[in-house]
Amino acid sequence: MAIKEGLRPGGRSARVQESIHRAVRELLEEQERSTLTVPLIATRAGVTPSTIYRRWGDLATLLADVALAHMRPDSEPANTGNLRGDLLAWAEQYLDEMSSEPGRNMMRDVQCSATPGYCATILSGQLRIILDRYRSSSAPLPDVDRLLNLVVAPTVFRILFAAAPLKVEELHELVDIALLPAPEPHSRTN
Amino acid sequence: MAIKEGLRPGGRSARVQESIHRAVRELLEEQERSTLTVPLIATRAGVTPSTIYRRWGDLATLLADVALAHMRPDSEPANTGNLRGDLLAWAEQYLDEMSSEPGRNMMRDVQCSATPGYCATILSGQLRIILDRYRSSSAPLPDVDRLLNLVVAPTVFRILFAAAPLKVEELHELVDIALLPAPEPHSRTN
Numbered sequence: 105m106a107i108k109e110g111l112r113p114g115g116r117s118a119r120v121q122e123s124i125h126r127a128v129r130e131l132l133e134e135q136e137r138s139t140l141t142v143p144l145i146a147t148r149a150g151v152t153p154s155t156i157y158r159r160w161g162d163l164a165t166l167l168a169d170v171a172l173a174h175m176r177p178d179s180e181p182a183n184t185g186n187l188r189g190d191l192l193a194w195a196e197q198y199l200d201e202m203s204s205e206p207g208r209n210m211m212r213d214v215q216c217s218a219t220p221g222y223c224a225t226i227l228s229g230q231l232r233i234i235l236d237r238y239r240s241s242s243a244p245l246p247d248v249d250r251l252l253n254l255v256v257a258p259t260v261f262r263i264l265f266a267a268a269p270l271k272v273e274e275l276h277e278l279v280d281i282a283l284l285p286a287p288e289p290h291s292r293t294n
Numbered sequence: 295m296a297i298k299e300g301l302r303p304g305g306r307s308a309r310v311q312e313s314i315h316r317a318v319r320e321l322l323e324e325q326e327r328s329t330l331t332v333p334l335i336a337t338r339a340g341v342t343p344s345t346i347y348r349r350w351g352d353l354a355t356l357l358a359d360v361a362l363a364h365m366r367p368d369s370e371p372a373n374t375g376n377l378r379g380d381l382l383a384w385a386e387q388y389l390d391e392m393s394s395e396p397g398r399n400m401m402r403d404v405q406c407s408a409t410p411g412y413c414a415t416i417l418s419g420q421l422r423i424i425l426d427r428y429r430s431s432s433a434p435l436p437d438v439d440r441l442l443n444l445v446v447a448p449t450v451f452r453i454l455f456a457a458a459p460l461k462v463e464e465l466h467e468l469v470d471i472a473l474l475p476a477p478e479p480h481s482r483t484n
Contacts, residue, residue, distance in 0.1 A: 211455075215454055215455070223455040224452075252448075253451070253468060254444065256451065258444070260447070261442070261443075261446065261447035262442075262443070264405055265405070265411070265413040266414035266442070270443075274439075274443070278443060278444075281471060284471075
């Protein structure tokens with residue numbers, strides 16, 4: 105509950121934000137999300153409700169902000185020594201995180217934020233780190249959008265809209281498809 | 295506001311449901327979604343609010359139900375005479391519908407329904423109709439899950455989580471990828 109000094113630079117405003125974010129994360133672990141209220145969060149964070157309303161407007165926006173902050177990775181994607189291995193490791197971890205109840209809630213919250221597009225930006229950044237490790241390789245690299253479309257999108261879609269999330273084998277197959285050379289446009293008429 | 299007789303079979307209960315659904319659709323066209331309330335919908339539909347609460351529990355569930363009902367297609371996917379053409383026509387229409395403000399809201403509402411998995415079921419049904427037209431063809435057909443993962447998922451993901459929806463050329467490329475034979479597992483190590 106006490107604000108941990110020196111955790112982030114940026115002075116009082118940043119510390120207040122961090123204490124409110126932490127209060128939300130703690131409360132989400134302790135109780136049902138539907139029972140969260142702004143006054144409850146304020147009490148836990150040691151601020152007044154008006155501090156929260158002034159900054160975020162409402163609870164949905166605060167939850168979206170916390171969800172987006174949580175998506176920022178703590179560390180670089182694992183380096184396994186080859187592109188396919190790095191992508192598989194990253195994609196498996198992403199599937200695992202997003203399939204959890206907090207993961208699903210996070211994705212729903214992010215959509216309510218003012219900048220849901222920031223989600224793709226964060227994911228692109230992580231994928232770019234992986235690709236940059238292999239720029240000197242002779243094999244053609246997929247671009248980031250291809251990885252978002254073929255690996256991230258099915259992971260997210262299946263969690264949000266289908267009866268069951270992707271199986272790991274399906275995820276591996278999608279990574280393999282993403283690593284194939286792009287097809288010639290209109291090469292098939294079937 | 296009057297209930298159109300003979301629109302659907304099923305007696306009084308089905309007519310009441312239809313009148314409430316229609317009231318929601320009309321109100322969504324006339325005013326901001328955030329201003330919708332159960333009493334407002336009840337008045338428009340000519341029922342009491344308790345009729346709505348008894349059946350749906352709350353506004354979010356009613357909106358989700360209307361969104362799911364709207365996803366049920368009115369007609370079969372267009373038959374262009376070849377698989378690629380049918381898939382392109384279907385996928386372009388889906389992208390077009392879902393990129394609209396009502397489409398985006400619909401996807402968000404569906405996630406709040408008790409059965410978001412029903413969404414993939416409806417889409418699968420439409421894709422299966424297309425595939426069934428070409429069962430006698432000698433070319434290998436993609437399965438429905440492959441089309442969901444490679445064509446539908448990127449369409450939805452980009453609308454909900456990225457700065458811009460798919461471009462039509464990207465959509466065409468995804469259909470081409472979905473029509474490629476499945477890659478050999480682990481054929482690349484890069």
